[in-house]
Amino acid sequence: MSITGIKGMNDILPGEVETWQFLEETARRVFRTYGFAEIRTPAVEKTELFCRSIGEATDIVEKEMYTFRDKSENSITLRPEGTASVMRAFIEHKMYAQDPVAKLYYLGPMFRYERPQKGRYRQFHQIGAEAIGVDDPRIDAQILVMLSHYLDAVGIDELELQLNSLGCPECRPAYREQLLVFLERRLESLCEDCRRRHAANPLRSLDCKVPGCREATADAPAMLDRLCSSCDEHFNRVQGRLQDLGTPYTLNPRMVRGLDYYTKTTFEVVTGKLGAQNAVAAGGRYDGLIRSLGGPPLPGIGFAMGVERLVLLKSQERIAAPRPDFFFAALGEQAESRAFGLMCALQRKGIQAETDLEGKSLKAQMRRAGKLQARFTVIIGEDELARGVAMVRDMDGATQKEIPLAELEESLTALAS
RNA sequence: GUGGGUGUAGCUCAGCAGGUAGAGCACUGGAUUGUGGCUCCAGGUGUCGUGGGUUCAAGUCCCAUCAUCCACCCCA
Known part of the structure; x- marks a missing residue:
């Protein structure tokens, strides 16, 4: 164990x-x-x-x-x-x-x-x-x-x-005395606990949940009146x-x-x-x-x-954790390092970003992006890399557009704000 | 300190009168050789809390023990 x-x-x-x-x-x-x-x-x-x-x-x-x-x-x-x-x-x-x-x-x-x-x-x-x-x-x-x-x-x-x-x-001392006298006369109808602490803390009996005690103290003097x-x-x-x-x-x-x-x-x-x-x-x-x-x-x-x-x-209403702005999905070693560098740069600016570190398929990476509720997924594969662009997908609207790699960091920073 | 309930997969639980475990969710992969949420298919995991006992055979019955929950008590 x-x-x-x-x-x-x-x-x-x-x-x-x-x-x-x-x-x-x-x-x-x-x-x-x-x-x-x-x-x-x-x-x-x-x-x-x-x-x-x-x-x-x-x-x-x-x-x-x-x-x-x-x-x-x-x-x-x-x-x-x-x-x-x-x-x-x-x-x-x-x-x-x-x-x-x-x-x-x-x-x-x-x-x-x-x-x-x-x-x-x-x-x-x-x-x-x-x-x-x-x-x-x-x-x-x-x-x-x-x-x-x-x-x-x-x-x-x-x-x-x-x-x-x-x-x-x-x-309070005078009230306590009054209460003590009052309880004294009904000691038999009080529960065991109340009798035990009767002398040390008579006030407690007022708060007791035992029905017998409630009944016995129903017309007890109240501090508020004294x-x-x-x-x-x-x-x-x-x-x-x-x-x-x-x-x-x-x-x-x-x-x-x-x-x-x-x-x-x-x-x-x-x-x-x-x-x-x-x-x-x-x-x-x-x-x-x-x-x-x-x-x-x-x-x-x-x-x-x-x-x-x-x-x-x-606990009825879950308070949601903040959702990431970007998830970087990369395919291929070159794209991975490009995406990783970009992600770190954005994080340093205070922008919440995530990526996959397990070399998973694009499908799996997309699934993870969806699960993390990322607002945008930035897809960089061999194709994109060759054409000098990245695919930026709006996860809520399910639309996507190409953005040149050269201006990517700037565009994403603007998107995040 | 005192009572009662519950302990089976990561989570929620099923498992009927004892014949050596199952569902849903989650996870992973696939259907779609590079696109999530819906759907479908496939996959794996358990010292059945622990230790004894009864029995040919115990998740299932008995005892003990531990853990946990709820209540008493007390309080935020």
């Missing part, structure tokens, strides 16, 4: 990679118009970074991280998400000293040791954006508008933007902006996040087309995160999209 790839880590082959390139290029283009700049951080960080930002008690940190010791016995971890690394870099390079506002985006592989299934892999890719330094609700709206602009630009629809607010250190005045005002303003801008959304008071750093505005973009892994993008505000990582007390908000999930949603 030959060597295979690692479970849950996939190759992206020609045919599919064009979709990836399209999604990435569109992200760069759209994010740039909103003033976001790309940041690239290493795929590996000190383990402590993720423990402190994501939260010790989260599933990601507890059981999903690729953590190991390097040759110096330092504990390092393959990044399970992008925000922590971006914040670390932001603090480390004192980016706040240059500009009070930082708008950054990133894209690249993330790693989580989970059981692979549809839309969930051990190496997966995220495209994310972070806006640091602003707590004005307009930036919340801006982030959401940019996200929906992007999803629109790549042609993914039938999505729902769900919004919630998780409050802040002012109001926000402090500043959180409430912030959330109202975010919604007001979204309404002004005509960005549709729905409120989901039961939405919970898997990472501990979220505060206030949180959101998720969900689809009905991906089975169990229905989140296409998600994010929220993380006002305490930078400070807790040793930086200044700056607020921030961001999101991340799952590229594999976007690709799955786009």
Whole structure:
């Protein structure tokens, strides 16, 4: 048996990679118009970074991280998400000293040791954006508008933007207590998982899919009704902006996040087309995160999209690879070297050209030209060579004409433009 | 970590109650001694995931194992 790839880590082959390139290029283009700049951080960080930002008690940190010791016995971890690394870099390079506002985006592989299934892999890719330094609700709206602009630009629809607010250190503890008391009285009707994490993370029960839990928590107190005045005002303003801008959304008071750093505005973009892994993008505000990582007390908000999930949603329509302008079909040694030289000259000018290197029959060469969807086939055989011409065939129109070899490069260059 | 499904040609799959493998697509060549896409003809490839067991005989039945997919869980 030959060597295979690692479970849950996939190759992206020609045919599919064009979709990836399209999604990435569109992200760069759209994010740039909103003033976001790309940041690239290493795929590996000190383990402590993720423990402190994501939260010790989260599933990601507890059981999903690729953590190991390097040759110096330092504990390092393959990044399970992008925000922590971006914040670390932001603090480390004192980016706040240059500009009070930082708008950054990133894209690249993330790693989580989970059981692979549809839309969930051990190496997966995220495209994310972070806006640091602003707590004005307009930036919340801006982030959401940019996200929906992007999803629109790549042609993914039938999505729902769900919004919630998780409050802040002012109001969340009190709400948590209330919820705890509420759940306490219904502990018997909750599922095993909910009972187990009841004390550590009571919010989770709101998100549980077990029917019994849904029933038991149907009239549970909602964070949205218990926000402090500043959180409430912030959330109202975010919604007001979204309404002004005509960005549709729905409120989901039961939405919970898997990472501990979220505060206030949180959101998720969900689809009905991906089975169990229905989140296409998600994010929220993380006002305490930078400070807790040793930086200044700056607020921030961001999101991340799952590229594999976007690709799955786009997989109906194949994005075509660019077609060559010319295919050179040559017969005979002299013609071959002539054609090869010409092809290379055109390629150097940035014109996409192909030829056959296996000495095949003209028929076979034509077939290949057709398969590659070349726009023109340039045929040079002994006859043409003797007459000092080449036959240039328009593959779509199925017409062809002779062009003198002396002016061939010039004519083809003109044809390609 | 827990369940279930599936592993046969490069790809998608068929193979009925056990008798040592087949189709379509793709690929190559030809019909058209130098002209693609349509049509027709011809051609090749398989340790039937792996290892055991039952049997005169196993792709087919049994066990184990690995891989993969989907779901739980979790999340992007």
